[in-house]
Amino acid sequence: MLKPLTKDNYKNYLDWAYGLALDMSHSGYPTYADGLKTRAEFDENAALAHEREHEGALLFEDEGKTLGYIHYFALPEDKYLDTRAFCTEDKTEQTMDELIAFLGQKYPGFTMHFGFSEQNTRAVNHLIELGWPLHEESLVAVMKFEEYEPKPESATPILITEENFERFAAIHAQWDGKMYWDNTHLREALDCWHLYLLERDGQDAAVIYFIYVDGMLEIFGLDHADGKFNQEDFRALMLRALNQGKADGMETFTSFHGPEEAPVIKELGIRSLGKYVMYAKEL
Numbered sequence: 001m002l003k004p005l006t007k008d009n010y011k012n013y014l015d016w017a018y019g020l021a022l023d024m025s026h027s028g029y030p031t032y033a034d035g036l037k038t039r040a041e042f043d044e045n046a047a048l049a050h051e052r053e054h055e056g057a058l059l060f061e062d063e064g065k066t067l068g069y070i071h072y073f074a075l076p077e078d079k080y081l082d083t084r085a086f087c088t089e090d091k092t093e094q095t096m097d098e099l100i101a102f103l104g105q106k107y108p109g110f111t112m113h114f115g116f117s118e119q120n121t122r123a124v125n126h127l128i129e130l131g132w133p134l135h136e137e138s139l140v141a142v143m144k145f146e147e148y149e150p151k152p153e154s155a156t157p158i159l160i161t162e163e164n165f166e167r168f169a170a171i172h173a174q175w176d177g178k179m180y181w182d183n184t185h186l187r188e189a190l191d192c193w194h195l196y197l198l199e200r201d202g203q204d205a206a207v208i209y210f211i212y213v214d215g216m217l218e219i220f221g222l223d224h225a226d227g228k229f230n231q232e233d234f235r236a237l238m239l240r241a242l243n244q245g246k247a248d249g250m251e252t253f254t255s256f257h258g259p260e261e262a263p264v265i266k267e268l269g270i271r272s273l274g275k276y277v278m279y280a281k282e283l
Helices: 011-021 039-048 092-107 121-129 165-175 182-188 231-247 259-267
Strands: 002-005 055-060 065-075 080-088 111-117 134-144 193-200 203-215 216-224 252-257 271-282
Touching: 002 080, 002 092, 002 165, 011 065, 011 080, 039 065, 039 080, 080 092, 080 121, 092 111, 092 121, 111 121, 111 134, 111 165, 134 259, 165 193, 165 203, 165 216, 193 231, 203 231, 216 231, 216 259, 231 259, 252 259, 259 271
Parallel strands: 080 111, 216 252
Antiparallel strands: 002 055, 055 065, 065 080, 111 271, 134 252, 134 271, 193 203, 203 216
């Protein structure tokens, strides 16, 4: 059964929970098995469950043994639910069932998001058995910037600002209603984001959007105007992001990408963590 984890005793479980978080077959995203995030970051995130409204931590216990640690959060304005940690030693399926029931009562009508590595077969297979829709499927690329040397750029992407945002929006509109960071949300938080547009043959061809968080550059997406992958456009925008991140003193890099992008990712010296899947459903 699930039980609340309180501010008074949550630290007693962090060593155990972090050990599970280092194993992608026993945990969810965001993953601490990427070689980038630290134990200190795990502890800092764990503390948020006891400091912020609409966040919470739970333990799953069975026959007197603690088998699961969950840290969930909600964005009421968007009716959005997700986890900062979903770690299970065993009974993954039962833990998930009880979490879904708990959050469904606490936040009815909200959409829950579960993101896992394909290595967590128990979690993924159970969501499939429950009939949850697959919302996203990507490969995950990671790197430390100390391993990256800036490379020459063959193109000069255009920085997107409030003044030319509509050019970006025209390409990114293909994701309206399909992802949280749609045009509306990106525009509202434009000061936090780095957006670039690439022209090809006089036409707006592709855009990239990435963000800096605590020394990490994370690429959230790279869209092509016609929806068709173009390797040269992808390489040009990736180089702009990597060179910009290096110049700005970023320490680490993360990107979710498709299989057609993998050759360029490998060429740039970025390693892969394998496949990420995310399932989402209204509760």
